[in-house]
Amino acid sequence: MSEAKISELKNDIDELNDLLKLAKRKRVQDLLSVEVRKLETEWIKLRDSASSSITPMEVTPVPTTSALVPEKRYQVKLNGYGWDQSDKYIKVFVTLKNVHNLPKEQVYCKLTEKSMELIVENLENKDYTLLINKLLEPINVGESHWKQKTDMVVIFLAKQHPNIKWSHMTEIEKKFEDQRNNRFKSDDFDKKDPQESIMSLMKNMYETGDDEMKRMISKAWYEGQQKQKTSTLYL
Known part of the structure; x- marks a missing residue:
């Protein structure tokens, strides 16, 4: 027995x-x-x-329980994304290789009227997140959705006020642009080197801004450097 x-x-x-x-x-x-x-x-x-x-x-040894513990996954925070808009939607494009192979339940978004967070679970042993806070305008959460495409996730954020064009993706980006434009219009700007004024403004906003502001400034600085390198190549 x-x-x-x-x-x-x-x-x-x-x-x-x-x-x-x-x-x-x-x-x-x-x-x-x-x-x-x-x-x-x-x-x-x-x-x-x-x-x-x-x-x-002779008895075959039972596998140790340590071999049964799930492998720890890496957490990756995404910063890069592209966006476009129609009269009804803000479309956010996030590139992730092989994301189309994941089950739908592992790719989803958490949405509020003024924020979106994309979550991608266990893509080649990594968990990815993209958080965008303080959207420029409120969105309609119930009418928003997302789709998996080849090596990409597209999030359709339904505008709460259709037909209104967004000038920027977030309030932070608009604030940064407005402050930069106001600085250019000041009397002191004509007396200073333009490049020096821009760097001084970005440094001040970086030191006083929140995490989202710092991320946007870092992104703007990087894109500016890339454009400068490209222009140099064609001289």
Whole structure:
């Protein structure tokens, strides 16, 4: 009777391990791992009890539970994206290689009237997030949606006020542009080197701005450097 039960438990453990390899969601993986450990404990007790009363025999070692722990995934924060608009939608384009191969439940957005967060889970052992706060205008969460395309996710943010053109994606970007334009119009600007005025303005806004402002300034500085390099090549 003991030998039959030992064999049955071993078969159960093997089958649960096979299911664990196929499981995608963390909660399911954790539940299966706990059940495997319970059966392993019971299996070991029965095996040891049986071996004490019979002639020792060769037994295949059970896999250690450490091998069953899901591999830790890397967290990646995205900054780069493109955007366009129609009368009804703001369209956000996020490039991610092989994202089209993921199940739909692993690619989703968290939306509010003034923010969007794209979440991509377990893409080649990495979790990606893109957070855009303080959108320039409010969006209609219920009418917004997203699609997976080849190596890209496109988010359709429904405008709460259709037909209104957005000049910028976020309030931060507009604020930065307005401050820069106001600085250019000041009397002091004519007395200073334009490049020096721009750098002074960006430095001041970077030091006093929040994380989103700092990200936008870094992006603007990088794009400016790239344009300067390109212009130099064609001289």
